[in-house]
Amino acid sequence: MELKALLSNLLNYTLNKDENPNIETIEMDSRKPQKNSLFVCIEGFTMDGHDFARQAAENGAAAILAEKEVDSAGLPVIMVNDTRRALAILSDVFYEHPTQSMHLIGITGTNGKTTTSHLIEKILSDASIPAGLIGTIDMKIKGKSYKVANTTPESLFLQKAFHQMKEEGVKTAVMEVSSHALDQGRVRGCDFNIAVFTNLTQDHLDYHRNMEEYLYAKSLLFSQMGNVYKNDEVKAAVLNNDDPASSAFKRVTSSQVLTYGIDTASDMMAKDIEITSRGTVFTLIAPNHENVKVTLNLIGKFSVYNALAAASACFLSGVPLKQIVKSLEAVTGVPGRFETVDAGQDFTVIVDYSHTPDSLENVLRTIKEFAKGKVTAIVGCGGDRDKTKRPIMAGIAVQLADEAVFTSDNPRSEDPMSILKDMEEGVDADARYVTIPDRKEAIEYAVSKASKDDILLIAGKGHETYQIIGSDVLTFDDREVAKEAIGGIKK
Numbered sequence: 001m002e003l004k005a006l007l008s009n010l011l012n013y014t015l016n017k018d019e020n021p022n023i024e025t026i027e028m029d030s031r032k033p034q035k036n037s038l039f040v041c042i043e044g045f046t047m048d049g050h051d052f053a054r055q056a057a058e059n060g061a062a063a064i065l066a067e068k069e070v071d072s073a074g075l076p077v078i079m080v081n082d083t084r085r086a087l088a089i090l091s092d093v094f095y096e097h098p099t100q101s102m103h104l105i106g107i108t109g110t111n112g113k114t115t116t117s118h119l120i121e122k123i124l125s126d127a128s129i130p131a132g133l134i135g136t137i138d139m140k141i142k143g144k145s146y147k148v149a150n151t152t153p154e155s156l157f158l159q160k161a162f163h164q165m166k167e168e169g170v171k172t173a174v175m176e177v178s179s180h181a182l183d184q185g186r187v188r189g190c191d192f193n194i195a196v197f198t199n200l201t202q203d204h205l206d207y208h209r210n211m212e213e214y215l216y217a218k219s220l221l222f223s224q225m226g227n228v229y230k231n232d233e234v235k236a237a238v239l240n241n242d243d244p245a246s247s248a249f250k251r252v253t254s255s256q257v258l259t260y261g262i263d264t265a266s267d268m269m270a271k272d273i274e275i276t277s278r279g280t281v282f283t284l285i286a287p288n289h290e291n292v293k294v295t296l297n298l299i300g301k302f303s304v305y306n307a308l309a310a311a312s313a314c315f316l317s318g319v320p321l322k323q324i325v326k327s328l329e330a331v332t333g334v335p336g337r338f339e340t341v342d343a344g345q346d347f348t349v350i351v352d353y354s355h356t357p358d359s360l361e362n363v364l365r366t367i368k369e370f371a372k373g374k375v376t377a378i379v380g381c382g383g384d385r386d387k388t389k390r391p392i393m394a395g396i397a398v399q400l401a402d403e404a405v406f407t408s409d410n411p412r413s414e415d416p417m418s419i420l421k422d423m424e425e426g427v428d429a430d431a432r433y434v435t436i437p438d439r440k441e442a443i444e445y446a447v448s449k450a451s452k453d454d455i456l457l458i459a460g461k462g463h464e465t466y467q468i469i470g471s472d473v474l475t476f477d478d479r480e481v482a483k484e485a486i487g488g489i490k491k
């Protein structure tokens with residue numbers, strides 16, 4: 001595509017040379033091959049892409065897009081006010097506006113995005129609507145998995161991914177939309193049909209200054225939905241009526257609203273909920289007042305919320321209610337979400353991605369509802385992340401479990417002992433907990449102390465197959481470590 005054609009949708013820019021090179025790719029990382037690329041300089045949180053313009057030029061870039069002066073080694077420079085915003089606009093143009101002709105479902109909220117997106121993907125594909133998926137665990141196109149660096153990737157990656165989906169014949173996509181992505185404008189240019197809200201509780205207060213700003217970031221998904229109709233399909237915000245944040249989203253969206261809930265009268269509701277150790281049973285009441293009994297293999301009240309959110313999005317996507325229920329009932333689990341580890345032991349081991357106060361509390365309360373033996377919670381908190389959740393999570397673990405084992409999650413650049421100290425601030429010195437900084441040793445300890453019918457919750461890392469200590473990314477999988485530890489005690 002010629003540079004000037006690529007820039008045609010940008011309102012205000014200056015081009016310092018009357019040149020019009022052919023642009024074959026857009027890049028935002030100077031370390032990637034740049035042959036005939038437009039290199040977009042992004043001022044990041046740790047580096048400034050403007051410092052790498054020369055490197056990009058030396059690697060074959062054909063033009064540079066910047067918001068401040070750069071050393072472009074003589075290449076044409078396009079100057080804009082905001083390169084991140086321009087990147088979203090240009091990526092959408094370059095990849096031929098892929099989401100305008102797609103059915104796009106976005107999910108935001110503190111907890112439940114990955115689970116809900118997997119439920120939606122399952123319902124849609126069972127209904128012969130092949131759906132692409134983008135989220136924390138991976139990106140999936142026609143069943144093939146691709147690695148993603150972020151839960152919600154940068155606009156360039158996203159538009160390219162949607163373009164690839166379309167090339168492969170996938171016209172429906174479901175994606176998690178993180179608050180970081182909304183704040184950084186990664187989803188600008190995405191034309192959502194349906195935007196789903198799960199819930200809002202404390203997280204990411206390292207990034208957002210307070211809960212109001214966190215809520216504001218989340219609200220951007222609903223205020224960015226644009227027109228009320230897209231390709232004759234109605235656009236809709238799917239909101240959790242039991243969560244007070246929904247009232248703010250109702251105000252900012254121009255779309256129609258479909259609510260779901262358990263405790264508050266809503267369009268899609270769950271009634272007569274029974275929670276057992278094997279799953280959840282409830283009656284689903286649809287907006288058209290149709291009633292269906294649902295027997296989920298997923299555990300806990302929070303799983304009912306995720307099922308309601310998924311059912312609402314799929315109902316609006318045209319899947320008949322009975323078919324939705326059949327698919328929900330067939331889901332056995334999502335990797336690392338309340339995943340049980342069975343190595344033939346007589347106690348239960350659950351690996352779960354609870355890394356926020358609310359998710360830890362939900363999961364522990366759910367476990368307590370059916371626990372026959374002692375409940376042990378192995379809990380850590382990530383480094384370089386919201387410090388204020390550390391004492392709260394430790395307090396929840398000590399309050400709800402019979403014994404807590406405090407250990408390391410992903411310490412990243414922080415000293416593991418100082419993270420553990422922050423956690424210990426949340427508990428009394430005489431509380432029932434032990435601190436074992438090495439995660440493998442912590443799991444081995446809990447496994448060695450477990451008796452028949454006890455339950456061990458290994459929280460925080462879920463599907464992760466690594467542990468980040470300093471800048472090292474080491475192989476580590478809670479499920480494998482637990483299996484080995486169980487094997488060890490059986491010998």
Ligand SMILES: CC(=O)N[C@H]1[C@@H](OP(=O)(O)OP(=O)(O)OC[C@H]2O[C@@H](n3ccc(=O)[nH]c3=O)[C@H](O)[C@@H]2O)O[C@H](CO)[C@@H](O)[C@@H]1O[C@H](C)C(=O)N[C@@H](C)C(=O)N[C@H](CCC(=O)O)C(=O)O
Nearest residue numbers: 028029030042044045046047049052150151152154178180
């Ligand atoms: C805090 C944050 O959001 N950081 C994101 C940000 O990184 P950054 O600002 O540090 O980037 P940077 O390293 O300073 O680089 C700036 C620019 O210089 C470029 N560069 C850099 C070095 C070089 O040699 N050459 C070069 O061109 C980079 O390619 C980039 O364009 O932009 C990057 C590219 O889009 C993201 O991958 C990165 O996410 C990091 C990995 C991250 O940890 N993000 C977390 C906080 C996050 O976004 N999490 C949410 C999920 C949260 C949840 O759901 O719970 C998510 O959506 O993943």
Ligand SMILES: Nc1ncnc2c1ncn2[C@@H]1O[C@H](COP(=O)(O)OP(=O)(O)OP(=O)(O)O)[C@@H](O)[C@H]1O
Nearest residue numbers: 110111112113114115136302305337352353354359
């Ligand atoms: N609807 C929910 N409400 C509260 N907690 C939930 C809910 N759904 C899942 N959880 C808990 O939160 C954990 C993370 O769930 P999930 O991965 O689906 O959320 P997420 O929003 O994608 O998280 P992340 O922001 O880290 O990607 C689960 O392991 C479970 O403990």
Ligand SMILES: N[C@H](CCC[C@H](N)C(=O)O)C(=O)O
Nearest residue numbers: 355381382385409410460461
């Ligand atoms: N999306 C979350 C994941 C946290 C997972 C936990 N294991 C940690 O490393 O803190 C984050 O980046 O904050």
Ligand SMILES: [Mg+2]
Nearest residue numbers: 113114136176
């Ligand atoms: Mg997720």
